[in-house]
Amino acid sequence: MFGIKTPRRRASGDEGEKPFWISFSDLMTALMVLFLVAMVVALMSITKPRPSPPPPQPGVDPKVAIAACVAEVTALTKLDEFKGIEVRDHSIDFKTLVRFQDGEHKFEKAGDEQFVRKFVPRVLTIARSGQCDGWLKRVVVEGFASNTGDYLFNLNLSYLRSQRILCTLLTSQTPDALSLVDRKLVQTLFLAGGSSFNTTFGTPAQMRRVELKLEFWDNPTHDRPAEIPLDPGLRCPNDR
Structure with a gap:
């Protein structure tokens, strides 16, 4: 006896389909992971260590090279024409050979200005081609003032005396003016x-x-200072 066959029920379309959108919790998890990855990348870029300076040239000891440079400058001061200048602790002291008037930034003697323009070019020659080549970073001109009078007045006076030396070296209006090459180097290396x-x-x-x-x-492998337009040396600022 044949049984009565009943038609099989078709599954509804909704039962066989998976939802298209992910759940809200999965969405939040994905966004959190993306945020953490972005933060890690940002922190790595910020905290990335700066590249270390290039190592010194093989076989070159900075202390030995700098000592040789200072020795050449010291030997220059032993010449009869520059006797009286003292080199100590990497500083060139003109002592009594170059003095300023009391309370002024003008030179004490008429020949002081010419003496500075005679000595400094010899130092520049050593800086370019001697043991100093590639090692000399800058030359700071330090003026001094006595302890008599007001502190701020003397502080400004000492700066004006430093500036007076730069004016003496950069002027182009004297017969014994420095060469164009030397004046460019002074403007590059010297600071008041x-x-x-x-x-x-x-x-x-x-x-x-x-x-x-x-x-x-500290080492000879460094960037060269940028060149700036040369001051024509037509006037000195502290002449006013």
Whole structure:
């Protein structure tokens, strides 16, 4: 006896389909993971260590090279024409050979200005082609003032005395003016500093002086300073 066959029920379309959108919790999880990845990338870019400076040239000891450079400058001061200049702690002290008037930034003697223009080019020659080549970073011109009078006045006076040296070297209006090449190097290497009576020593007259402080690179592989337009040297700012 044949049984009565009943038609099989077709599954509804909704039962066989999976939902298209992910759940809200999965969406939040995915966004959180994306946020964490972005934060990690940002932190890595911020905290990435800066590249270390290039190592010194093989076989070149900075201390030995700098000492040789200073030795050449010291030997220059032993010449009869420059006797009296003292080199100590990488500083060139003109001592009594170059002095300023009391309370002024003008030179004490008429020949002081010519003496500076005679000596500094010899130092520049050493800086370019001697043991100093590639090692000399800058020359800071430090003027000094005595401990008599007001502190701020002396502080400004010491800076003006430093500036006076730069004016002397950069002027193009004198017969003994430095060459164009030397004036460019002065403008590139030299900076005006200033020291008041907080670094005083000796008598007030001994403090009316100037020093050239030599600063050196730690290694010879460095970027060259950018060139700037040369001052024509037509006037000195502190002449006003």
